[in-house]
Amino acid sequence: MSDEPATAAETGEETPADVPGVFTLYGNELKTLIATAIVLALFPFVFARMPVVSDVLQGYQSLTTLILIWGIFALGFDLLLGYTGLLSFGHAAFWGSAAYGAGVFSQHVTGSPVLMVVAGTLVAVLLAWVLGFLSLRRGGIYFAILTLAFAQMLFYMASSPLAFITDGENGFTGVETAELFGMIPLEEDLPSILGELLGTTLYAFVAVLTLLCIALAYRILQSPYGMVFRAIRENEQRAKFVGLNVWRYKLMSFVLSGLFAGIAGSLFTIHGSYVPLSSLYWTESGEVVIMTVLGGTGSLFGPIIGAGLYLYVENIVSGFDTVGPFWHLILGLVFVITIWTFPRGIWGFFQDVRDYITGGDDQ
Amino acid sequence: MSLLEVDSIDAYYGESHILRDLSLTVEEGEICALLGRNGAGKTTTLRSISGAKPPTVEEGTVQFKGDDITGMHADDVAMQGISLVPEERRVFANLTVAENLEIADVSRNASNTWRRRLTSTGQSMSTDQVYDDFPRLRERKTQIAGTLSGGEQQMLAIARALKQSTDLLLLDEPYEGLAPQIVDDVESAIERINDQGVTILLVEQNAAAAINIADRAYVVDQGATVFRGSADELRADEQTREQYLGV
Numbered sequence: 001m002s003d004e005p006a007t008a009a010e011t012g013e014e015t016p017a018d019v020p021g022v023f024t025l026y027g028n029e030l031k032t033l034i035a036t037a038i039v040l041a042l043f044p045f046v047f048a049r050m051p052v053v054s055d056v057l058q059g060y061q062s063l064t065t066l067i068l069i070w071g072i073f074a075l076g077f078d079l080l081l082g083y084t085g086l087l088s089f090g091h092a093a094f095w096g097s098a099a100y101g102a103g104v105f106s107q108h109v110t111g112s113p114v115l116m117v118v119a120g121t122l123v124a125v126l127l128a129w130v131l132g133f134l135s136l137r138r139g140g141i142y143f144a145i146l147t148l149a150f151a152q153m154l155f156y157m158a159s160s161p162l163a164f165i166t167d168g169e170n171g172f173t174g175v176e177t178a179e180l181f182g183m184i185p186l187e188e189d190l191p192s193i194l195g196e197l198l199g200t201t202l203y204a205f206v207a208v209l210t211l212l213c214i215a216l217a218y219r220i221l222q223s224p225y226g227m228v229f230r231a232i233r234e235n236e237q238r239a240k241f242v243g244l245n246v247w248r249y250k251l252m253s254f255v256l257s258g259l260f261a262g263i264a265g266s267l268f269t270i271h272g273s274y275v276p277l278s279s280l281y282w283t284e285s286g287e288v289v290i291m292t293v294l295g296g297t298g299s300l301f302g303p304i305i306g307a308g309l310y311l312y313v314e315n316i317v318s319g320f321d322t323v324g325p326f327w328h329l330i331l332g333l334v335f336v337i338t339i340w341t342f343p344r345g346i347w348g349f350f351q352d353v354r355d356y357i358t359g360g361d362d363q
Numbered sequence: 364m365s366l367l368e369v370d371s372i373d374a375y376y377g378e379s380h381i382l383r384d385l386s387l388t389v390e391e392g393e394i395c396a397l398l399g400r401n402g403a404g405k406t407t408t409l410r411s412i413s414g415a416k417p418p419t420v421e422e423g424t425v426q427f428k429g430d431d432i433t434g435m436h437a438d439d440v441a442m443q444g445i446s447l448v449p450e451e452r453r454v455f456a457n458l459t460v461a462e463n464l465e466i467a468d469v470s471r472n473a474s475n476t477w478r479r480r481l482t483s484t485g486q487s488m489s490t491d492q493v494y495d496d497f498p499r500l501r502e503r504k505t506q507i508a509g510t511l512s513g514g515e516q517q518m519l520a521i522a523r524a525l526k527q528s529t530d531l532l533l534l535d536e537p538y539e540g541l542a543p544q545i546v547d548d549v550e551s552a553i554e555r556i557n558d559q560g561v562t563i564l565l566v567e568q569n570a571a572a573a574i575n576i577a578d579r580a581y582v583v584d585q586g587a588t589v590f591r592g593s594a595d596e597l598r599a600d601e602q603t604r605e606q607y608l609g610v
Contacts, residue, residue: 224469227462231455237415238455243441243470243527 029218032300036214040068040207044199058316061199062271066315067308068203068210069267074291074303075217076260081289082297083226084253085233086136089144089285090151093131094258096280097154098124098265100166103175103275111178113186113205113270120266121259128258132251139236148282155280172275180205186270206267210304213260217300220256229253261288294335296345305346309334364429366391366562367412367445367531372423372433374404374411374586381407381418382586389531394553394563396577396594398570398608404586405566406450409533412564413447414440427531441470444530450539453520456509460500463508463519464490467526493522496555514545521552531562538569550576570608574598582607 047059073095080086102120109119135146158166166172179185186202189195198204220226228249231239239246269275278284287310295306313334318327342349367389374382382404389395399405411420414437425433427443435443454463468490494501497518503511508519517537524532537553538546546569554576557563567573574580580597582590590603597603604610 224465227458227466228469230457231466234455234457235452237437238449238453239466240437241413241415241441241447241449242466242523243438244466245438 029215029222032218033211033215036301037211040211041197044203045197048199049196058319061203063311063315064199065203065206065271066268067311068206068304069264069271070288070291070307070311071304072210072213072267073261073264073288074295074307075213075300076257076264077288078292078297078299078303079217079220079229079260080253080257081292082299082303083221083229083233084250086250086253087144087289088135088147088254088257089282089289090131090135090147090149091257091261091288092280092282092284093147093151093154094124094128094261095265095268095284095288096151096158096275097127098262099269099275099279100158100172101262102266102269103172104165106176106178106269107174111176112182113177113180116177116270117209117263117266120269121262124258124262124265125255128255128261129251132254132258136247136250136254148285151280151285152282155277155282158280159277166275166277169277171277175269175273175275177270177273202271206271209263209267213263214300217260221300225249225252290331290335294338294345296342296347296349299345299347299351302345302347309346365389366428367564368424368426369408369412370424370426372411372420372425374407374418374420376407376417380586382411382420384423385583385587386423387581387588387591389562389564390579391562392557392560393578394557394565394576396570396573396580397564397566397583398568398573398580398597399583400607400609401568403583403607405583406535407586408583409447409535409564409566412440413437413445413533415447438470441527444528445533446524446527446529446531447533448517448520448524448535448537450535452516454508454511454516454523456507458508459504460506460508460511460519461490461504463523464493464500464526467523470527488525490526493526496525497522497552512545514541514548517541517545517549518552521549521556525556525561529561531564532556534563534565536566536568538567538572546572570604570610 044061044064046053047057047064048054048061077088077091080088098120101123102116105119106116109115131147131150135143135150138146159168177186180201184201186205187200189200190198190204194204198207228239228244231244232246232249236246265279268279291306291310292303293306294309295304296302310331313327313331317330318324323330338346342352344351365388369385369387371384371386372382373380373384385404385408387397387408397405397408407418411418412425414432414435420433423433424431427445430443432440432443455466458466499515500519500522503515508516511519534553537549541549550572553563553565565573565577574594574597577594579593580590581588582597582603584607589607590597590600592600
């Protein structure tokens with residue numbers, strides 16, 4: 001960000017500054033994405049199949065997919081909480097509505113996984129636009145409570161008035177996911193080495209979308225939007241003095257986080273072939289807050305790591321004979337200790353360690 | 364027509380009545396000082412002009428270049444060509460020096476729906492020009508602004524205001540908390556940008572320093588103007604200085 005584009009203002013005209021194309025790479029973008037791709041490619045093998053390591057971790061394939069799905073959700077949530085400084089307590093609305101959207105779409109239109117994601121995400125984005133428009137009228141705690149209230153309204157709507165679509169308390173069971181691109185079954189293992197590394201096609205599909213989401217978030221954060229989001233987080237009024245239309249930027253941040261929640265929610269439906277009513281419940285909103293804060297707000301990868309740790313405790317530690325029954329307590333302790341010792345979350349801890357070793361401050 | 368005309372405004376913070384029938388005008392190209400004791404209503408006056416809420420202006424009008432801007436949103440006012448450099452923490456402490464300057468470009472270059480209508484006619488400086496004016500900022504452009512010294516932060520805030528295509532710069536206590544040596548630096552920076560055609564309304568408690576560079580001065584007390592005149596007249600008016608400024 002050190003090279004400032006010369007502004008057109010010198011000549012007094014208003015021409016658009018150098019607009020970088022879609023394929024122009026920013027900063028460490030390529031490096032970051034390649035490293036991410038490698039980690040995504042090795043993750044299922046290490047976690048679910050590698051000798052010794054996977055035995056110790058007791059990992060299994062379908063949890064890796066679930067971790068990435070929640071990771072996308074938390075990543076989008078962090079755009080709003082970590083970068084723009086807005087705490088929403090109703091993001092289950094976007095996760096859940098996308099999940100239902102994708103499910104209902106698969107039953108009535110087509111079960112193509114790609115189109116299911118598009119449909120579910122569209123529902124979430126439109127909803128985020130409306131709820132953001134209404135909730136962002138107030139700031140701070142009032143904003144949090146408004147989002148919570150709207151999400152609970154949706155939960156109620158899905159539980160009875162709209163039960164003819166959603167099946168109410170039973171959850172939506174009519175999900176009919178078809179093969180990817182009409183020919184590759186999602187639940188089957190990939191052939192040969194790919195199968196050994198990635199496992200199922202579903203994982204590969206989710207991993208590709210995760211990589212795209214990370215790339216998109218990286219772009220957003222490197223763009224002027226990212227800078228404005230951080231400025232708003234620091235001081236909304238000062239941002240107004242600079243002439244920025246703060247409200248619009250906040251709405252855009254809200255809609256963008258709804259977009260990520262929508263992608264994640266749609267994938268959740270594909271992953272589970274079922275939409276539980278609880279996907280709209282306020283506890284889901286709480287979980288994504290905890291994952292994001294645990295992993296580290298204001299970072300690209302922290303929330304994904306937070307999602308991983310949360311789900312690991314919820315799904316695997318809870319099965320241990322000894323401490324299993326106390327998994328909620330363990331999760332609480334992990335959260336409290338992390339926040340006490342590393343206010344910037346697990347990712348902040350990683351950064352501190354790296355800075356300590358290298359003495360550098362490079363990303 | 365004066366550049367800025369504040370015509371007998373009454374401003375309130377909730378129930379409390381802060382400005383009472385306050386009027387002032389700022390002429391194009393001048394440095395105008397707004398002086399007074401702590402709590403006299405100086406900052407409230409600047410906030411009323413710049414559209415910050417609170418306070419609410421319930422009576423009177425604020426006119427800028429002949430347009431009524433009373434009650435306009437702060438971001439709208441900024442796009443008319445009025446920049447406010449607020450007191451105390453004036454920069455985005457978590458952004459780098461370069462980003463603090465760049466953000467002014469973002470608001471200028473944003474498409475019409477993303478920013479308020481840009482009606483300012485003031486010159487907007489390029490980043491290079493700004494760095495030429497404030498060489499120390501160029502040296503520190505990748506540094507996080509919160510780690511700059513107080514004087515450097517003040518320079519950065521002024522530099523950013525200049526990039527916003529400013530006709531009128533509102534400076535709230537620019538010398539507050541600065542060492543005397545640094546006050547001189549800031550003072551010469553203010554005079555330099557004034558020479559480039561930017562009109563300045565300067566609020567200060569440090570009356571002596573402000574009179575030094577001001578063409579004209581207003582003194583406010585209890586939310587009303589009690590003196591208006593040239594800087595020389597204020598220097599000669601011992602009674603006003605003693606009664607309202609304590610110098």
